[in-house]
Amino acid sequence: MDNEPEALLAARLIERAAGAPGGVIHLARSPSRAARLAEAARALGEGVEVIHLPAWDCLPYDRVSPSAAVMGERMAALHRMATAPGQRLLVTSVEAAGQRLPEPARAAPLVLRRGETLDAEGMADALRRLGYGSDDDLVDSPGEFGPRGEVLDVFPAREEAAPYRLEVQDGRIAAIRRYDPVTQRSEAESEEVVLPPASEVVALAGEDLPERIPGLEHALAALTPRLVSVFDLWPETEIVAEPEFEEARDRRAAEVADAFRLRIAVGAEEGAPEIVEPARLTLDAAAWKAALKGRRLIHAEAPEEVERPAFLEEDEPEEAFLDLVEQRSAAGCRVALAGAGVRANTLFRLMRRRRGQAPVEVPGWLAFRALPPGIVAWLRAPLTEGFGTEGTVVVAAAEVLPARAPGRERLQRAAFGEATLRPGDAVVHIEHGLASLRGIEAVEAPPRRTAPRFPPPNTCGWSSRTARPASSPPRKSTGSGATARRRKPLPSTPRMAIPGPSAGRRSARRSRRPRARWPRRRRHAMRARRPS
Structure with missing residues (x-):
């Protein structure tokens, strides 16, 4: 099923969701495939509520928490699952569906509108309860906020969200502006901003605010009174599972069990969150069996596609x-x-x-x-x-008409070629090891002429301003001996600047040597000696 058209499968899911009263849950074989199917289903599914539930972008029982953007997407999906009426489709993966969630009441977003009253201290407390972290410097990552006098910067915990700047006057929100997280410049005004929780550990009003330590979400079962699964929220839905569903489920269960044993063997560090059993946070074999009991389980086969010309x-x-x-x-x-x-x-x-x-x-x-x-x-x-x-x-x-890729996609192609890497994928950093890909940003590099590259000393044995080896035929001498001095091999370690990768495009253009700047007196003297 690797080469099957995902858009065709998304269209089939839209048709099935339109005819199912309780909705449809599609279990994809991988998180990345679920994201692509959800994107295609949103494009095709006019009139059908398409919800995508992503999986955590960290390993089970890891010492770090999932990213705020991923947890915000999960909490936003949880809120939509509990409130979306009518025809609806949930696209998720086996890893995401097997991860328990908090109660829907803890997934309610915070909505700020222009003209509403705003208490600075109360707003900071509300954001911290939703998992947002305060940053005294720049707010440039999802799940951050920064109060600065009469201005409040906040970055919604979503994958494709942009930060917003709220201006407060006389205790009311006077303006809400979206701004660029890199340049910090305002771009456009907005009437409201929706802030989903930035963590799955949410403290409701009256509850103690937990200390936000790395890996806190792995102890979700010990910090939240009750957890639910997607099957508890939609008890009367059809389930469409891909043929690799059972294999992916068993593989995920083995990964969680191995990670739990390794975490127990290493032991909990001082101040680390509690290590909970896998069955309290994820669905085991018995929980999966109970969730699928009495439901209509449909195995999605590869749709038959008619051949089309390239x-x-x-x-x-x-x-x-x-x-x-x-x-x-x-x-x-x-x-x-x-x-x-x-x-x-x-x-x-x-x-x-x-x-x-x-x-x-x-x-x-x-x-x-x-x-x-x-x-x-x-x-x-x-x-x-x-x-x-x-x-x-x-x-x-x-x-039919391939266009130039947009900025972000063009940067990804330049960095990874045709590899299908997306933000949120697991990558190996050359210095920090296993990490999660957050994105790619363009940076200004110095010009090629100001940033030369030098080869190792053993690759060149001469240096010449005219770029001519010593074995080449000599030029016509002027009698001053300057040419011989320039072409004399250097006794010390030689260096020769070589052009960068983009110099091939300039190979046809001859570089111009800068004009000599003679002293003012000498120029005047030379002009005076010229014959009239």
């Missing part, structure tokens, strides 16, 4: 796409262009020009499926890949 391999991808639209629509298939932005608008105009009429615009997958056969539509869903089935063809705009 447009980018064609000489004219746009023409190949338009030919496919005409052929499939004439055969009675529903054909949809999926995408939004410049590329989708360009293909939309080409389709309208070729067919003489504009495609039908639809908001989501369910509306597209309701169209009669032979209809050509524009599905405003930001998909990165399309799919094809019997009677339906969906082509993503990125498959």
